[in-house]
Amino acid sequence: MSEIRFFHMADLHLDSPFKGLFGLPDYNFKKIRTSTFEAFDKIIQKAIQEKPDFLLIVGDIYDGENRSLQAQRRFQEAMEKLFQHNIPVILSYGNHDHLNGAWTRFALPSNVYELPAETSVVQLNIRGQQVNIYGFSYGERHIKTAMIDSYPVAQDQHVIHIGMLHGSEASDTTHDVYAPFTKDQLLEKNYHYWALGHIHKRQHLHQNPPIVYPGNIQSRHRKEQGVKGFYDVTLSQNTTDMEFVPTSAVVYNTVEVDCTNVFHANELLRKCEEALTHNRLEYGASVVELHLKNIDEQSQSLFEHATVDIWLETIREAEDGIEPMCWVQKLMLHQSSASYEHTAATESVMNLMEQWDLSEWKDILKDLYQHAGGARLIEPLTEQDIKKLMHNAQELLAEEIQRV
Numbered sequence: 001m002s003e004i005r006f007f008h009m010a011d012l013h014l015d016s017p018f019k020g021l022f023g024l025p026d027y028n029f030k031k032i033r034t035s036t037f038e039a040f041d042k043i044i045q046k047a048i049q050e051k052p053d054f055l056l057i058v059g060d061i062y063d064g065e066n067r068s069l070q071a072q073r074r075f076q077e078a079m080e081k082l083f084q085h086n087i088p089v090i091l092s093y094g095n096h097d098h099l100n101g102a103w104t105r106f107a108l109p110s111n112v113y114e115l116p117a118e119t120s121v122v123q124l125n126i127r128g129q130q131v132n133i134y135g136f137s138y139g140e141r142h143i144k145t146a147m148i149d150s151y152p153v154a155q156d157q158h159v160i161h162i163g164m165l166h167g168s169e170a171s172d173t174t175h176d177v178y179a180p181f182t183k184d185q186l187l188e189k190n191y192h193y194w195a196l197g198h199i200h201k202r203q204h205l206h207q208n209p210p211i212v213y214p215g216n217i218q219s220r221h222r223k224e225q226g227v228k229g230f231y232d233v234t235l236s237q238n239t240t241d242m243e244f245v246p247t248s249a250v251v252y253n254t255v256e257v258d259c260t261n262v263f264h265a266n267e268l269l270r271k272c273e274e275a276l277t278h279n280r281l282e283y284g285a286s287v288v289e290l291h292l293k294n295i296d297e298q299s300q301s302l303f304e305h306a307t308v309d310i311w312l313e314t315i316r317e318a319e320d321g322i323e324p325m326c327w328v329q330k331l332m333l334h335q336s337s338a339s340y341e342h343t344a345a346t347e348s349v350m351n352l353m354e355q356w357d358l359s360e361w362k363d364i365l366k367d368l369y370q371h372a373g374g375a376r377l378i379e380p381l382t383e384q385d386i387k388k389l390m391h392n393a394q395e396l397l398a399e400e401i402q403r404v
Contacts, residue, residue: 040247060197117138134163
């Protein structure tokens with residue numbers, strides 16, 4: 001049975017602005033600002049070296065509907081390189097770079113197949129094996145209706161059938177629900193592989209046939225933690241072999257430091273340095289949240305005469321100039337459970353919060369979520385968010401009580 005090989009990627013978000021980063025030295029900010037391009041370049045270099053049969057890019061190539069000139073130029077040049085090596089690219093545009101946006105257009109070479117707004121098929125012949133690739137591009141930014149019904153059911157079983165879909169499961173409310181579908185609807189099409197995009201977290205919705213989100217190729221903020229990349233897929237009508245290939249130029253991560261029995265400032269700084277060095281060796285260039293755990297009465301004294309901001313500045317100074325960069329974006333303090341006991345007042349507050357349901361939380365936070373400027377920058381509120389809010393509130397209460 002003939003095998004084919006392709007790279008499946010999505011959500012490149014080239015030229016993402018990386019908002020919310022403050023105080024970085026210029027050279028660190030430049031590294032972060034260009035990280036989407038660097039991640040994309042890694043994919044192109046690997047494709048040229050290993051020559052897969054084709055590439056699939058499933059939506060949100062560009063970060064905005066205006067498609068910056070720099071991003072388009074870099075993308076067009078990459079497609080020209082693939083053209084020179086006879087590597088086809090099938091791509092769709094998503095909600096971020098929909099077809100109705102306003103931009104100065106670049107012509108792409110003939111090896112690139114741009115899917116239109118209507119669900120269409122691209123047919124390739126790979127060493128005698130016919131491959132049908134189905135998909136569409138967003139004609140406008142918000143596609144709330146299901147598009148899955150427009151995909152044909154696979155009939156010819158001598159053909160390898162692949163679906164491309166930039167959208168989300170109808171039941172997944174952790175992200176904006178665009179072009180919704182259910183897993184059963186995808187399986188009913190009898191395709192050999194579903195190449196998904198839109199959700200930035202890497203995940204497999206089904207194993208056989210594979211229904212796969214590769215995630216984005218580069219984290220853009222602290223909520224997108226961990227190594228990002230794409231899938232190198234070898235596929236036949238009966239078998240699938242998949243390898244995740246990391247591409248992150250900068251990894252967002254959480255680093256924890258155990259403060260048990262830490263009494264002197266130099267002890268804490270050394271522990272932070274060791275933790276950040278370990279992170280640097282494992283992940284390379286990174287942006288981290290540094291969490292100081294198990295702060296007991298002894299280690300609490302370290303923060304009585306120096307604020308968290310001063311400690312953060314001191315840690316950053318110690319890391320300055322070390323390559324690869326490890327920028328500490330945020331410093332969080334966590335009280336040891338043994339060092340704090342709830343009062344009647346804090347118990348009352350926590351018990352009250354535990355009784356609130358999702359609608360009550362939404363009502364409490366409505367000023368934030370209904371603000372025209374802020375609402376577009378935050379994700380919809382989920383049950384997981386509520387648990388995290390309660391945990392953070394408990395820690396804040398503990399810290400404030402300790403200061404009294």
